[in-house]
Amino acid sequence: MPAIPGEPRIRTDLVAALDVGGTSIKAGLIAEDGTVVRESRRPTGAEGGPQAAVDRIVAFAQDLVDTDNVRALGLGVPGVVDSAAGIARYAANLGWRDVPFVRLLSDRLGIPVVLGHDVRLGALAEAVLGAGTGTDSVYFVAIGTGIAGGLVEGGRVDNGATGQAGEVGHLVVRPGGPLCGCGNHGCLESIASASRIGRAYSELTGVQASARDVVELLQSGDEAAGQVWADAIDALADALAAVTVLQDPGVIVIGGGLSLAGEALTGPLAGALAQRLTFRTAPPIAVTELGDRAGLAGAALLAWQQLRKDKP
Numbered sequence: 286m287p288a289i290p291g292e293p294r295i296r297t298d299l300v301a302a303l304d305v306g307g308t309s310i311k312a313g314l315i316a317e318d319g320t321v322v323r324e325s326r327r328p329t330g331a332e333g334g335p336q337a338a339v340d341r342i343v344a345f346a347q348d349l350v351d352t353d354n355v356r357a358l359g360l361g362v363p364g365v366v367d368s369a370a371g372i373a374r375y376a377a378n379l380g381w382r383d384v385p386f387v388r389l390l391s392d393r394l395g396i397p398v399v400l401g402h403d404v405r406l407g408a409l410a411e412a413v414l415g416a417g418t419g420t421d422s423v424y425f426v427a428i429g430t431g432i433a434g435g436l437v438e439g440g441r442v443d444n445g446a447t448g449q450a451g452e453v454g455h456l457v458v459r460p461g462g463p464l465c466g467c468g469n470h471g472c473l474e475s476i477a478s479a480s481r482i483g484r485a486y487s488e489l490t491g492v493q494a495s496a497r498d499v500v501e502l503l504q505s506g507d508e509a510a511g512q513v514w515a516d517a518i519d520a521l522a523d524a525l526a527a528v529t530v531l532q533d534p535g536v537i538v539i540g541g542g543l544s545l546a547g548e549a550l551t552g553p554l555a556g557a558l559a560q561r562l563t564f565r566t567a568p569p570i571a572v573t574e575l576g577d578r579a580g581l582a583g584a585a586l587l588a589w590q591q592l593r594k595d596k597p
């Protein structure tokens with residue numbers, strides 16, 4: 286129905302959401318039912334140093350919150366994140382330390398601002414809107430260049446005491462194994478991340494390959510690809526067995542680039558996980574439904590949760 290001239294337009298309340306990655310920042314204005322009203326993307330500009338990246342995030346947020354129906358802002362960043370204090374403690378790929386994002390942004394925008402960890406926000410989104418919908422306890426693990434995870438219980442993200450809960454990528458599954466970026470040896474991430482799967486194949490065969498190549502070679506019966514894949518599945522199953530025993534999730538959702546392998550990943554992984562759980566059944570394993578939008582959707586959900594909490 287066309288608007289009657291002079292009639293005030295009914296404007297829906299929105300939240301702004303930002304999801305900061307190593308190379309790009311995704312942003313959107315999102316309604317309470319999850320409808321994305323506007324979406325855009327800018328480079329993070331990490332090569333200019335940590336302060337430049339922080340400045341770009343603040344400027345992006347200011348440009349996004351340009352109407353008075355934007356009620357709150359949710360920001361997701363990688364690294365070590367203290368959500369309660371509103372401070373991004375550390376991010377290896379962005380180089381920052383102790384950035385008080387909540388204070389910085391709420392001072393400039395004059396609306397409530399909430400801060401979360403990118404992967405744990407992805408977990409929240411999968412639990413509420415994606416592959417974990419209808420399950421009370423959802424464990425999400427993102428497997429890409431690195432590996433990180435997060436647990437959502439009853440629609441709430443478990444951040445831990447210092448903002449580092451769920452970091453399954455640094456669970457040591459092969460003591461004395463390959464050196465991990467964290468300085469330890471044999472972390473899950475040092476064996477089963479997409480980048481390490483590609484590298485393991487290259488080391489074994491002398492042929493350069495990515496994880497995606499390994500999955501393709503696997504389908505064609507390549508023996509070395511089969512071996513590298515089996516090693517990665519074993520390591521993932523060991524880690525997810527530990528997660529299952531500790532947390533008892535109702536479903537494990539796999540995200541990140543490696544989730545594109547689909548059944549080639551979830552099939553053998555479900556079998557290997559079941560084998561390791563001697564006294565209990567294994568939770569089902571699903572792949573992400575929200576893909577690379579999970580972090581952004583989670584940042585919006587967190588902002589909506591904050592608004593509902595603030596309501597008198």
Ligand SMILES: [Zn+2]
Nearest residue numbers: 455465467472
């Ligand atoms: Zn590690």
